[in-house]
Amino acid sequence: MAAAQVLKSEWTKIRSVSSTVWTLGLALVVTIALGLLISILSKNDYDSLSREDKITFDPTYISFAGMSLGQLAMIVFGVLVVSNEYSTGMIRTSLAAVPQRATFLFGKIAVATVLAFLVGLATSFLTFFIGQAMLGEYKAQIGDPGVLRAVIGGALYMTLIAMFSMGVAAMLRSPMLSLGILMPFFFLISSILGNVEATKKIGRFLPDQAGSKIMQVKSPFDDDTPYGPWGGLAIMVAWTAAALIGGYVLLKKRDA
Amino acid sequence: MIELAGLTKRYGEKVAVNNLTFAVRPGMVTGFLGPNGAGKSTTMRMMLGLDNPTAGDVRIDGKHYAQLKDPLKYIGALLDAKAMHGGRSAFNHLLCLAQSNGIPRTRVHEVLDTVGLTAVARKKAKGFSLGMGQRLGIAGALLGDPEILMFDEPVNGLDPEGIHWIRNLMKSLAQQGRTVFVSSHLMSEMALTAEHLVVIGQGRLLADLSMPDFIRQNSRSYVRLRSPQRERLLDVLHQAGVTAVEAGGGALEVDGATSEQLGELAARHQLVLHELSPQQASLEEAFMQLTAESVEYHAHADHQGPAPDGAPPSGQAPGRAPGQAWGAGRQQPRKGK
Structure with missing residues (x-):
């Protein structure tokens, strides 16, 4: 079975390079560490919050604050998994072994996605429980309405960020170019667009802005976002699908 | 058996490979000869389905490359010794290739042994010398025990021992009845290994003939x-x-x-x-004469004059124009010939 062979091969590829371990490890550590720090700070600041802010205080979302940095490591993971093939010249060897380009690309993405999801799941649960432990009396319980959805959503968010990056890297091929676009975009540009009044209405349809809605349990007071948590995730899925299809179409027609 | 029919590759205005038609037959080493930039590597990439031809096609045992199930079992290729991830060990590099084509893990150990890399199998490929990288690339080509083998400039950058090893390997593979297709820009190298010659220049076929015929026709x-x-x-x-x-x-x-x-x-x-x-006249000179008008990058302008009448007919070695150009190509017979 050709697809099973490709999955096995891609698993060997991904486990045999050190970048996998350090990008995914960094995603986990950074997310948890920053989440822990911000949870402690939020607990100490709670008393100085306004009445409105106290009502919409979202301990779950606060414990996920580390995602803003941790997602960058996920982006690096996604980019490297794909663009390593190009930057090393391995792509020619790989495509000579697996000339069915759809099988090759989606086999690779499937393996990396499963791995990213497992690491995302571990990160999400750990950061939630550690964050809640720091929040003390203000903490949320995993059984509270919407909390489990938000925690699993955190794992999905990380997975989709990695997948989106794989699609972009498949289109751009160069790791430097891909990272040079994705990193500042997700770290700066997207949050600027999403917070400036003039661009807010467009900004919230960007993949990370829309996708992170799934990690919120309580919405801010003046929230007029036209989609819910799953709607936001669907928007992110659409972006990811577009990036992957774009990557596939280019791989299909381009010379290796 | 590899068959090319009207294979053409254009990059914008530039024609890299121009209407190539020839076949590579089993049981012998076929040399694929041409000056730098003649289109050899582009042709080989199209043979492997890596680059899409602008026109024409290539068939491997009658099939397109993409139609081959587990292609490494049909055709093994060394295109570029650096076409691998340097952070991966030699063993894992071969293992991921083997797995993608359903080749057993034991075969990885076998080919590592064949190319003499068993001792460094767990070392990362980026620490390898050019010669070791070349051997690892060849191990990858041999992995599926294919009937067809393709090597792009395999002796480039190798030491004499490595060159000797590759020559003997290619000959023994051909003796086993396999199809061996090897590119080079050195006639002297081909004269030692190839039994059949395909010569191209600026993407066009200049000659497709046996080595004895080439010698008879060209080394007066x-x-x-x-x-x-x-x-x-x-x-x-x-x-x-x-x-x-x-x-x-x-x-x-x-x-x-x-x-x-x-x-x-x-x-x-x-x-x-x-x-x-x-x-x-040495074969090297004969080759230079054959490709003189199609050499893309000259070191300087005052080379041997171009042949008087433009493009040589394809499929045949063009008749050598007698004249002064030949004077430059004469030298003492080589020792051992």
């Missing part, structure tokens, strides 16, 4: 004569019906007579000879 032998009685010698040769061409330094070059015949002829007419030497 002649005799070089020098005499203080040059005018008399010319008369004597003319009377004997032998044509002599004047070469530089007062020497004469004679086709169609052996040095024995010429020596005896001179003796009969009591002519003093200062030189009587059989000569052979």
